Amino acid sequence: MGMFKKIFGGLKKTASIITEGIASIFTGKELNDEFYEDLEAILLQTDMGYNAVEQVINDIKLQAKKQGIKTEEELKSILAQSISNLLSTGDKEPFVSPTKEYPTIIMIVGVNGVGKTTSIGKLSAYYKAQGKSVLIAAADTFRAAASEQLEQWTQRAGVRLVKHTEGADPASVVFDALESAKAKKDEIIIIDTAGRLHNKAHLMEELKKIDRVVARNHPDAIYKKLIVLDATTGQNALNQVEIFNQAVNLDGVILTKLDGTAKGGVAIAIKQRFDIPVRFAGVGEQIDDLMPFNSDDFAKSIVGINA
Numbered sequence: 259m260g261m262f263k264k265i266f267g268g269l270k271k272t273a274s275i276i277t278e279g280i281a282s283i284f285t286g287k288e289l290n291d292e293f294y295e296d297l298e299a300i301l302l303q304t305d306m307g308y309n310a311v312e313q314v315i316n317d318i319k320l321q322a323k324k325q326g327i328k329t330e331e332e333l334k335s336i337l338a339q340s341i342s343n344l345l346s347t348g349d350k351e352p353f354v355s356p357t358k359e360y361p362t363i364i365m366i367v368g369v370n371g372v373g374k375t376t377s378i379g380k381l382s383a384y385y386k387a388q389g390k391s392v393l394i395a396a397a398d399t400f401r402a403a404a405s406e407q408l409e410q411w412t413q414r415a416g417v418r419l420v421k422h423t424e425g426a427d428p429a430s431v432v433f434d435a436l437e438s439a440k441a442k443k444d445e446i447i448i449i450d451t452a453g454r455l456h457n458k459a460h461l462m463e464e465l466k467k468i469d470r471v472v473a474r475n476h477p478d479a480i481y482k483k484l485i486v487l488d489a490t491t492g493q494n495a496l497n498q499v500e501i502f503n504q505a506v507n508l509d510g511v512i513l514t515k516l517d518g519t520a521k522g523g524v525a526i527a528i529k530q531r532f533d534i535p536v537r538f539a540g541v542g543e544q545i546d547d548l549m550p551f552n553s554d555d556f557a558k559s560i561v562g563i564n565a
Contacts, residue, residue, distance in 0.1 A: 268541025272522035277562035307527030368486035379411025380548035395435030396421035510537035
């Protein structure tokens, strides 16, 4: 299955709200204030967020007037373009170093239960499929089963794992992983971290310590920090972004479980509020169901344009 078809299929629940909603309010007559109020209510149901919806509605009003919109398909087309413009970051290949001299280091953060371990496994498989040598650092030493789960994924993906015993210092795991990666010349290093928010202050200090270890040992590496979010939580995901962003200055989002939610609009809310883009999207349970995020594909899919 092609990437567009996967994302289109994964966003069916969200898209049905928008497509069915537009069909119910579009009469082919003048797009008046009542129409735009109804469209606003429809978009808000996808957890796109009020500010993002306002921005999109204002853009649609402008484009609809310029282009003289007559059909539902024309309306969906400008809606998709508006959403894509809001989301877009250029959608280049995420984080691959142009040279083997320096690795790409990706720290993964997020609360427990959002699919963090699964996402790390899928991410490692994604890079391995590109011919990259991958090492995972099991720096979630708080949760007993974390390293065991990662080990299962590394075996499936055929990548290396550095782990310590339960309760070990997470930063020491990362240090050892970086040293191992230098020796083996690994190109991609993915760092798992603890996701317990009930002890938020301590967790954030751990993340900052890992930050410092990476900066000291690999100052020239491409170093990115991604948060894993469960799309089914909708607007609650914004609170998680805010907390982790304060600690480590996030570079992007891995949005999981898009195939199980009607709240896919949260990707737009996050980008509008924090200017943090979605970098990868999870649209299924298979190891290859995590894919680089493409704003055009996402926008078309979320409004039901099957291109």
